[in-house]
Amino acid sequence: xxxxxxxxxxxxxxxxxxxxxxxxxxxxxxxxxxxxxxxxxxxxxxxxxxxxxxxxxxxxxxxxxxxxxxxxxxxxxxxxxxxxxxxxxxxxxxxxxxxxxxxxxxxxxxxxxxxxxxxxxxxxxxxxxxxxxxxxxxxxxxxxxxxxxxxxxxxxxxxxxxxxxxxxxxxxxxxxxxxxxxxxxxxxxxxxxxxxxxxxxxxxxxxxxxxxxxxxxxxxxxxxxxxxxxxxxxxxxxxxxxxxxxxxxxxxxxxxxxxxxxxxxxxxxxxxxxxxxxxxxxxxxxxxxxxxxxxxxxxxxxxxxxxxxxxxxxxxxx
Amino acid sequence: xxxxxxxxxxxxxxxxxxxxxxxxxxxxxxxxxxxxxxxxxxxxxxxxxxxxxxxxxxxxxxxxxxxxxxxxxxxxxxxxxxxxxxxxxxxxxxxxxxxxxxxxxxxxxxxxxxxxxxxxxxxxxxxxxxxxxxxxxxxxxxxxxxxxxxxxxxxxxxxxxxxxxxxxxxxxxxxxxxxxxxxxxxxxxxxxxxxxxxxxxxxxxxxxxxxxxxxxxxxxxxxxxxxxxxxxxxxxxxxxxxxxxxxxxxxxxxxxxxxxxxxxxxxxxxxxxxxxxxxx
Numbered sequence: 001x002x003x004x005x006x007x008x009x010x011x012x013x014x015x016x017x018x019x020x021x022x023x024x025x026x027x028x029x030x031x032x033x034x035x036x037x038x039x040x041x042x043x044x045x046x047x048x049x050x051x052x053x054x055x056x057x058x059x060x061x062x063x064x065x066x067x068x069x070x071x072x073x074x075x076x077x078x079x080x081x082x083x084x085x086x087x088x089x090x091x092x093x094x095x096x097x098x099x100x101x102x103x104x105x106x107x108x109x110x111x112x113x114x115x116x117x118x119x120x121x122x123x124x125x126x127x128x129x130x131x132x133x134x135x136x137x138x139x140x141x142x143x144x145x146x147x148x149x150x151x152x153x154x155x156x157x158x159x160x161x162x163x164x165x166x167x168x169x170x171x172x173x174x175x176x177x178x179x180x181x182x183x184x185x186x187x188x189x190x191x192x193x194x195x196x197x198x199x200x201x202x203x204x205x206x207x208x209x210x211x212x213x214x215x216x217x218x219x220x221x222x223x224x225x226x227x228x229x230x231x232x233x234x235x236x237x238x239x240x241x242x243x244x245x246x247x248x249x250x251x252x253x254x255x256x257x258x259x260x261x262x263x264x265x266x267x268x269x270x271x272x273x274x275x276x277x278x279x280x281x282x283x284x285x286x287x288x289x290x291x292x293x294x295x296x297x298x299x300x301x302x303x304x305x306x307x308x309x310x311x312x313x314x315x316x317x318x
Numbered sequence: 319x320x321x322x323x324x325x326x327x328x329x330x331x332x333x334x335x336x337x338x339x340x341x342x343x344x345x346x347x348x349x350x351x352x353x354x355x356x357x358x359x360x361x362x363x364x365x366x367x368x369x370x371x372x373x374x375x376x377x378x379x380x381x382x383x384x385x386x387x388x389x390x391x392x393x394x395x396x397x398x399x400x401x402x403x404x405x406x407x408x409x410x411x412x413x414x415x416x417x418x419x420x421x422x423x424x425x426x427x428x429x430x431x432x433x434x435x436x437x438x439x440x441x442x443x444x445x446x447x448x449x450x451x452x453x454x455x456x457x458x459x460x461x462x463x464x465x466x467x468x469x470x471x472x473x474x475x476x477x478x479x480x481x482x483x484x485x486x487x488x489x490x491x492x493x494x495x496x497x498x499x500x501x502x503x504x505x506x507x508x509x510x511x512x513x514x515x516x517x518x519x520x521x522x523x524x525x526x527x528x529x530x531x532x533x534x535x536x537x538x539x540x541x542x543x544x545x546x547x548x549x550x551x552x553x554x555x556x557x558x559x560x561x562x563x564x565x566x567x568x569x570x571x572x573x574x575x576x577x578x579x580x581x582x583x584x585x586x587x588x589x590x591x592x593x594x595x596x597x598x
Contacts, residue, residue, distance in 0.1 A: 056450065061477035064443045071447015074432050076375045099440050103424045103433045
């Protein structure tokens, strides 16, 4: 029930990552961490204090960090690389492609400050293409959790998964609404059952979708809301089951429309179940400086944009 | 210690393997492969403590990384002649459904290869990762890596160099194949490497030299490197080689960097290289 989903205060998803690293440090002696001069931003100070020998400061040299992680993984360690999403992906794409993905190394690429909600630093740092880049790499798992608890749970879960993972999270304080729950890679989480429209959301925009669904339900529009935390592998069964019921789709994500979650779902539906669809995503533009809220409004990623997208797709529904 | 003549015999066969693989595939990189044939023979047949049964994690054994992956035919020959896989498999080099990809890869499960290489500049970082893991695990074996000289134009190499010195990665011995050539010509005409020894030294590395086409000097240089390891500094050996060494018409030019010999040229080349262990 959507009315039961409420914010219990704010905490950044990156704090969920940092707190999970502290736990992982105690639980799994094979887990090691690397950072490219952004320890404070990634919230891994406690891990480092507890396990200085299992932390490697690489300085501002992300390409080297990815290669070292591939080597550590070769020797049986479980390396978590940490920096901003921009420097975790685009900057080091070839290193990830050859030394990690093609070589199938058990490296966890953990990326904070993804998307527009990085805010005031502006478009140089606001990567909106990372999901697309990472999901194109064969064998990669791509995860974009939605709040503190889900990020924490995902960070713990990927240590148990053998294979390369891209874990994407963000900078700002964000509503906590999921509560503690087990995290299953590749398993979509239904948040509200409905019959008029399917809404698939990932990352920060899951909360925006929750807000939108509350208003839509009040207007009598029945929404099937599903949190897709794992973009790859996509939970195809959950998507198809929902769409069979609702026959129209809205996707919501803090990413370019090209290459994002919506793109994955559109591809699935084009193959298996062609369906009218609207995309709440950035439409082929860069971001800019501003507060996270102002940016989400200006670039069409607010709850009101999800509501408009739902109304527009309902018109197209046969 | 192995007899120098035995090592030279292996190196001669390795050179034949390289020429025949590249010729049969009608593609590949003979120049650098021939130039480093003595080095890799010395490493696998004398210097390294390694296990051809092959464990990916390389625990309790010396581990080698080839960063300049385009000299794959050399590595495949040495791995095969060391017992990692059957020599017949060399005939599949660069052909469809082969484990012997144009550039080395783990994807098809070829024993002996621990990471893909080919896109240059990445192998040194990976080698450092394994060196750090060995340190964590109290494993006292050594990591070896080979890079090209043109490859040193990649920025990641210098990121890795800075890291290894700062973190005192002293269980690592890097060799630079200093043949002075790259695809577009001499290093000095493409992008000069400048004072190569001074560069490594100011980055905090112990710098050694050896002649990569003289088996006795190779063994001396690698022994010296081993003795100087574990003293707080990473070690680099600047190894002078001749591209194409062993085949007269391929020597001293960048033109055989990435070109296969035709049938006639193959015959001329093989006539200069004694078959010592039996062709594949």
